[in-house]
Amino acid sequence: xxxxxxxxxxxxxxxxxxxxxxxxxxxxxxxxxxxxxxxxxxxxxxxxxxxxxxxxxxxxxxxxxxxxxxxxxxxxxxxxxxxxxxxxxxxxxxxxxxxxxxxxxxxxxxxxxxxxxxxxxxxxxxxxxxxxxxxxxxxxxxxxxxxxxxxxxxxxxxxxxxxxxxxxxxxxxxxxxxxxxxxxxxxxxxxxxxxxxxxxxxxxxxxxxxxxxxxxxxxxxxxxxxxxxxxxxxxxxxxxxxxxxxxxxxxxxxxxxxxxxxxxxxxxxxxxxxxxxxxxxxxxxxxxxxxxxxxxxxxxxx
Amino acid sequence: xxxxxxxxxxxxxxxxxxxxxxxxxxxxxxxxxxxxxxxxxxxxxxxxxxxxxxxxxxxxxxxxxxxxxxxxxxxxxxxxxxxxxxxxxxxxxxxxxxxxxxxxxxxxxxxxxxxxxxxxxxxxxxxxxxxxxxxxxxxxxxxxxxxxxxxxxxxxxxxxxxxxxxxxxxxxxxxxxxxxxxxxxxxxxxxxxxxxxxxxxxxxxxxxx
Numbered sequence: 001x002x003x004x005x006x007x008x009x010x011x012x013x014x015x016x017x018x019x020x021x022x023x024x025x026x027x028x029x030x031x032x033x034x035x036x037x038x039x040x041x042x043x044x045x046x047x048x049x050x051x052x053x054x055x056x057x058x059x060x061x062x063x064x065x066x067x068x069x070x071x072x073x074x075x076x077x078x079x080x081x082x083x084x085x086x087x088x089x090x091x092x093x094x095x096x097x098x099x100x101x102x103x104x105x106x107x108x109x110x111x112x113x114x115x116x117x118x119x120x121x122x123x124x125x126x127x128x129x130x131x132x133x134x135x136x137x138x139x140x141x142x143x144x145x146x147x148x149x150x151x152x153x154x155x156x157x158x159x160x161x162x163x164x165x166x167x168x169x170x171x172x173x174x175x176x177x178x179x180x181x182x183x184x185x186x187x188x189x190x191x192x193x194x195x196x197x198x199x200x201x202x203x204x205x206x207x208x209x210x211x212x213x214x215x216x217x218x219x220x221x222x223x224x225x226x227x228x229x230x231x232x233x234x235x236x237x238x239x240x241x242x243x244x245x246x247x248x249x250x251x252x253x254x255x256x257x258x259x260x261x262x263x264x265x266x267x268x269x270x271x272x273x274x275x276x277x278x279x280x281x282x283x284x285x286x287x288x289x290x291x292x293x294x295x296x297x298x299x300x301x302x
Numbered sequence: 303x304x305x306x307x308x309x310x311x312x313x314x315x316x317x318x319x320x321x322x323x324x325x326x327x328x329x330x331x332x333x334x335x336x337x338x339x340x341x342x343x344x345x346x347x348x349x350x351x352x353x354x355x356x357x358x359x360x361x362x363x364x365x366x367x368x369x370x371x372x373x374x375x376x377x378x379x380x381x382x383x384x385x386x387x388x389x390x391x392x393x394x395x396x397x398x399x400x401x402x403x404x405x406x407x408x409x410x411x412x413x414x415x416x417x418x419x420x421x422x423x424x425x426x427x428x429x430x431x432x433x434x435x436x437x438x439x440x441x442x443x444x445x446x447x448x449x450x451x452x453x454x455x456x457x458x459x460x461x462x463x464x465x466x467x468x469x470x471x472x473x474x475x476x477x478x479x480x481x482x483x484x485x486x487x488x489x490x491x492x493x494x495x496x497x498x499x500x501x502x503x504x505x506x507x508x509x510x511x
Contacts, residue, residue, distance in 0.1 A: 042371070070431060071435060072434070072438070080342070080346070081346050257440055
């Protein structure tokens with residue numbers, strides 16, 4: 001964890017505030033576009049927010065938060081109760097949405113999904129790539145950073161407010177997509193689903209805020225062998241691997257607890273995990289909050 | 303145990319009030335009929351409340367409710383919602399409210415000597431937009447209590463000051479209390495190892511949501 005001070009709170013659109021977090025002890029951990037941090041709120045909740053400032057600014061992180069009317073306590077707290085000057089703990093940046101090198105990019109952002117895309121667009125443009133952004137939102141007033149985007153990138157940015165222009169025509173964008181371009185998309189679930197339908201899987205990179213609703217085979221019991229501590233922890237069908245490890249006194253860091261943030265990543269040394277996350281675990285890794293085991297035993301580096 | 307030979311004397315209501323004297327004007331003036339920004343901030347930081355209800359015959363219950371700070375949602379300045387997390391399933395409060403919808407709440411914040419009192423009327427709901435806001439560890443409660451607020455006020459801190467409730471040294475008291483298993487075995491006259499009951503209770507505590 002890193003200690004920061006909440007330096008600024010600015011309203012950047014209807015229902016959206018931007019927070020600037022300054023490192024309490026100087027420089028903060030470095031990050032790459034697409035990265036997010038866990039923000040530990042005073043009400044004991046931890047929430048993940050994409051970094052949307054400039055990675056070259058080593059003293060500050062910037063995030064932006066939309067007040068969800070059905071907030072489970074995170075965004076409501078940020079909007080109503082968080083006060084400037086308050087010390088806040090944040091995690092080291094983690095990147096489940098890295099920007100791969102390419103000569104051309106199409107960025108698609110929906111609403112507050114603009115946050116990881118902002119530094120991506122800046123990095124792609126600085127690297128000399130041909131980068132284009134299509135930024136959709138419910139209405140112009142609810143869309144943060146549109147002025148900043150227009151002044152920096154001009155006609156490479158298309159802003160589409162749904163109440164004026166309707167939704168973006170992803171099929172047309174896909175038809176006109178250069179064969180050399182990669183597509184990065186972050187936004188609400190319907191937009192991600194539309195992007196998955198429109199673009200070829202190998203060229204589309206997406207980031208979710210919430211898990212996709214899916215059904216899984218019934219939970220089975222399994223054992224987790226913790227290679228470093230030598231402990232073996234049984235996981236019953238009624239509990240998550242994360243909870244079983246925590247109750248056994250082998251606490252694993254956790255964030256969203258729904259397979260989207262990656263805080264609880266574990267290295268798997270043996271056995272076959274059953275991945276249930278929305279991140280796409282790299283080989284040899286798993287997320288203990290949602291994922292389970294196909295084999296009766298998993299050996300993890302813990 | 304010793305038995306009192308006579309019931310303690312009952313003081314008539316008017317005599318009680320006469321002895322206590324009149325509350326200060328300020329005390330009365332700060333009883334509000336809605337949740338203002340200050341009460342809202344208090345509720346947003348409170349992880350615990352005591353909830354009082356009574357049935358039609360006046361048989362009363364007071365039960366604890368707790369979760370992360372702000373677990374009680376403020377729906378608007380006249381309405382709160384309290385999640386009904388898994389508990390003992392005796393459902394005293396729901397049974398009482400079915401007959402008598404009056405409710406009294408006392409919110410506590412660790413470290414704060416003053417408490418927030420909210421009184422009103424309550425009913426159970428399964429409104430999805432309310433339950434979704436209470437999702438914790440990916441689980442929603444099955445029900446929530448909607449509280450229609452009539453009175454809101456900050457209660458002075460004397461009781462908490464006298465009780466040293468937030469003084470860490472006060473936790474030494476816990477060592478003087480038998481474990482739940484020891485109590486159950488004594489109360490029910492069971493021939494069992496109390497650790498058996500205590501470990502089953504601990505296992506049950508793993509399922510908090």
